[in-house]
Amino acid sequence: MSKVLLHTPDGVRDIYGEECSDKIIIAEKIHSKMKSFGYHDIDTPTFEYFDVFAEEINNNDAKELYKFFDKEGNTLVLRPDFTPSIARCASKVLLENGTPVRVCYEGKTFLNTSNLQGKLKENYNIGVELMNDDSVMADAEMIALLVTCLKSAGLSDFQISVGDAGFYKGLCIEAGIDRETEEAIREQITSKNYFAAESLMNERNIDSKYIDQILKVSEFIGSDDALEKAENIANNEMSLNAVQRLKKLYKVLTSYGVQKYISFDLSVLSKFNYYTGVIFSAYTYGAPDAIAKGGRYDNLLGKYGKEAPAIGFVIILDDLISACKRQGIEFEHEASAISVTYNENNFDDALKKATDLRQQGKNVCLLHE
Structure with missing residues (x-):
């Protein structure tokens, strides 16, 4: 038999048995927490027009999209991210009366990453978006909900x-x-490659004073004391407002009682261009990268026709x-199926027994003797 028929392509895998049922159980637990905060389900297409994502990613990342064409010659892509799809949908149908809109979603995203990165190319995501609310309270709700979701999965040691x-x-x-240079610098800072960021800025003849300021973002890490240090170098209104908003955010997160899970890091950035304000990532032991990412994107929805502030996060469930x-966290596994045996003479009795047990919520497998 052909190898192609037996094996999956690089970056994807089969999931079955207990691993598959565990994934469904954890997703349901997280989903129930999202619902408890008042979020409503939304489901957007697995593929979209390329233009939905084109402006929000740089040229290098655009090469990682799975692209194909429809019969009319339009370029389509498998979604690499849910947020632009939800922003497109919300701009069309959800934002008419100006009240806050809360939605939650789950499904797969697709990125054709290099095999050398060791990452899956198909990931199962579950997340939320809160639109029409630009307040610090909305920022805090998002982070507090993320803490609640991670704890519901059994995780306790995370930041x-x-x-x-x-x-x-x-x-x-x-x-x-300029924007092109900013994106290139951000890509290096996101990868924590500050030497490359410095070299790039020197190549572009950026004033050394500003190079030092930008590289200092890597130093503003830790408790709320880090915000005081950041405030001392903020000589422009946008940077100063960002620090002051983070200070207010910390007070609200303290009211939620989740401050022990929070640390500040002003080098937390994203390769996506749409983030405008607070941005955050969740880390824990045993994961090489962030297990959840989120942030505020107040300018994205306007690109689809309806201006509205928004914030959200996604958990990479895998x-x-x-x-x-x-x-070593123990999961609540799915109960094993009860076996009810039968032969040609007692099938009706066995079927009745199986039906009664199923009505009681039991999983039942009929087996021939």
């Missing part, structure tokens, strides 16, 4: 790094850095479950 995209963008605007297992 959420919180920054603000406005702090970095303010520094770049003050330095007169990575969350993998980290939990590496930490």
Whole structure:
């Protein structure tokens, strides 16, 4: 038999048995927490027009999209991210009366990453979006909900790094850095490659004063004391407003009682261009990268026709479950099916017994003797 018929392509895998049922159980637990905060379900298409995502990613990342064409010659892509799809949908049908809109979703995303990165190309995501609310309270609700969701999966040892995209963008605007250069610098900072970021800025003849300021984002990490240090170098309104908003955010998160899970890191950025304010990532032992990411994107919905502030997060469920297992966290497994045997003479009785048990919520398998 052909190898192609027996094996999956690189970056995807089969999931079955207990692993598959565990994934469904964890997703249901997280989903119930999202619903408890008043979020409603939404389901958007697996593929979209390329233009839905084109402006929000740089040229290098655009190469990682799975692209194909419809019969009319339009370029389509498998979704690499849910947020632009939901923003498109919400702009069309959900934002008419100006009241806050809360939606939750789950499904797969697709990125044709390099095999050398060791990442899956198909990931199961579950997340939320809160639109029509630009308040610090909305920022805090999002982070507090993320804490609640991660704890519901059994995780207890994790940290959420919180920054603000406005702090970095303010520094770049003050330095007169163009968008292309800003994206290139951000890509290096996101990868924690500050040497490459410094070299790039030197190549583009950026004033050394601003180079030092931008590289200092890597130093503003830790408790709320880090915000005081960041505030001392913020010489522009955008960066200063970002720090002051983070201070207010910390007070609200303290009211939620989740402050022990929070650390500030003003180098937390994203390769996606749409983030405008608070941005955060969740980390835990046993996961090489963030198991959840989120942030504020106040300018994205307007690109689809309806201006509205918004914030959201996504949990990469595969990575969350993998980290939990590496930490030895025990899952609540699905109950084993009860076996009811039958032969030609007693099939009716066996079927009645199986039916009664199923009506009681039991899983029942009929087996021939």
